[in-house]
Amino acid sequence: MQPTYILLVVNDPLASAAFYESILGTTPVEAQKTFALFHMNPTTMLGLWSKHTIEPPVTVAPGSAELCFALESAEAVDACHETWKAQDLPILQTPVEADFGYTFTAADPDGHRLRTFCPSQRG
Missing domain, CATH: 3.10.180.10 (2,3-Dihydroxybiphenyl 1,2-Dioxygenase, domain 1)
Known part of the structure; x- marks a missing residue:
């Protein structure tokens, strides 16, 4: 089994999506108020999930x-x-x-x- 998905808990997925778009040089596959998603490469995705709506809730330092x-x-x-x-x-x-x-x-x-x-x- 190989990991295919990286998920970061973020404060503002749209702001984080704009940030990652600038450093990755690619547009998100999905960008909403609570979640954004990027293709990192053909087999790995990067998800950005709002810390205010992630389930189950998490505390992230x-x-x-x-x-x-x-x-x-x-x-x-x-x-x-x-x-x-x-x-x-x-x-x-x-x-x-x-x-x-x-x-x-x-x-x-x-x-x-x-x-x-x-x-x-x-x-």
């Missing part, structure tokens, strides 16, 4: 979820960092070499972490 985007090179990570910085995303961690590869972390409007990385070539 900012930064409690992290979306990760694997990129092909350190240069691509740096380019994404510059793009997101220019879009005024909060940068939580500037580009750095970590055990798993070259990475940086930003945040979405609800405080969910957005990590890009180029996997380490170490075996």
